[in-house]
Amino acid sequence: MTASVHPANPSIADAAAAVSPLQALLQGAAFASLEETGWIKITGDDRVRWLNGMTTNSIQQLQPGEGNYNLLLSAQGRIQGDAYAFSLPDSLLLETGRAHIPVLMELLDRFIIMDDVLLEDISAERRGLLCAGPVAATCLAALGIETAPGDALQLRTISWRNFEVTLVSAYSPLVPRFELWTDAAGVQALAEALSTAGVRHLDAADGSDALEQLRLLEGTPRYGVDIRERELPQETGLTRALHFAKGCYLGQEIVERIRSRGNVHRTFQAFLLRGELPAASAALESEGKAVGELTSIASVPLASGTVQLALGYIRREALDRGLTIHYSGGEATPVAFPFRDALRPG
Numbered sequence: 001m002t003a004s005v006h007p008a009n010p011s012i013a014d015a016a017a018a019v020s021p022l023q024a025l026l027q028g029a030a031f032a033s034l035e036e037t038g039w040i041k042i043t044g045d046d047r048v049r050w051l052n053g054m055t056t057n058s059i060q061q062l063q064p065g066e067g068n069y070n071l072l073l074s075a076q077g078r079i080q081g082d083a084y085a086f087s088l089p090d091s092l093l094l095e096t097g098r099a100h101i102p103v104l105m106e107l108l109d110r111f112i113i114m115d116d117v118l119l120e121d122i123s124a125e126r127r128g129l130l131c132a133g134p135v136a137a138t139c140l141a142a143l144g145i146e147t148a149p150g151d152a153l154q155l156r157t158i159s160w161r162n163f164e165v166t167l168v169s170a171y172s173p174l175v176p177r178f179e180l181w182t183d184a185a186g187v188q189a190l191a192e193a194l195s196t197a198g199v200r201h202l203d204a205a206d207g208s209d210a211l212e213q214l215r216l217l218e219g220t221p222r223y224g225v226d227i228r229e230r231e232l233p234q235e236t237g238l239t240r241a242l243h244f245a246k247g248c249y250l251g252q253e254i255v256e257r258i259r260s261r262g263n264v265h266r267t268f269q270a271f272l273l274r275g276e277l278p279a280a281s282a283a284l285e286s287e288g289k290a291v292g293e294l295t296s297i298a299s300v301p302l303a304s305g306t307v308q309l310a311l312g313y314i315r316r317e318a319l320d321r322g323l324t325i326h327y328s329g330g331e332a333t334p335v336a337f338p339f340r341d342a343l344r345p346g
Helices: 010-018 021-027 047-052 098-109 136-142 184-196 204-218 252-261 316-320
Strands: 030-033 037-043 067-073 079-088 091-097 118-121 127-132 154-160 163-169 177-182 200-202 266-275 283-286 289-302 305-315 325-327 330-335
Touching (some): 021 204, 021 289, 030 204, 047 091, 136 177, 163 184, 177 184, 204 289, 204 305, 289 325
Antiparallel strands (some): 079 091, 325 330
């Protein structure tokens, strides 16, 4: 998708173009296509009860327009996928990585026995834009799109210039994020309006790098990269996906057993790297022993200077003892995430 740009205020557009794609996300606002995101629609009278038995979070507590983050597990408690679930009056929607939908659909369909439940991949019917940054809500408001306050996941449908637009207030640990879903013509109109308002357009050439850098600054694990089928939920640190009072679901026994024991032996962690930039899957070592691995790595150009960040897993013992962590080519220092120093001006 390429937006036509006819800035009403050239100085605003020039200022947006002058900063790097990442700085546009961290200090202002930018928008990008959501072509890698897909949707599964779930209908049928048994949909709430059935999905509540498939996911780690509480589906039955969602009111229309509300959403939450979920993991889907095997009977052994290993993560098979993730999705944001949203409740509508007559259906449930799952938002997940588009490439993972076939496997996720197959997994879910396997557990529809005598249930009145229908799964439908509706990804082809929807086109989306992400608008993110500290002033994203203000920019959208200037276009007549009012966003909901607060951090709660919400989904609602609005009318904008004769287009029906689904507005999602998305998970945003570092900067506000909003998704706008409509048809192809509506997405084109939204892109042109945002560009005209001076919001930075992140095309395929620079958008993917900037959004990946933002993900590392947030410390958000990505399924298929940082989360593999061998991971257990508590190892990922994704407590926002877990509900411990919702009743039975697939894999619950393992999750509850880990909770009752109090911890896991390895945990998801962000690292500041000093040395050569390693390849993903680089091993972490301390005192001559393997203590973890790196799963995502990037050189991140901040206003204050470039930093090398990584996400990965490390044994809790190494963290608790404050050991020096090495990888081939340098040293990895555990840091808190989200990496809020990124929001400081240079």
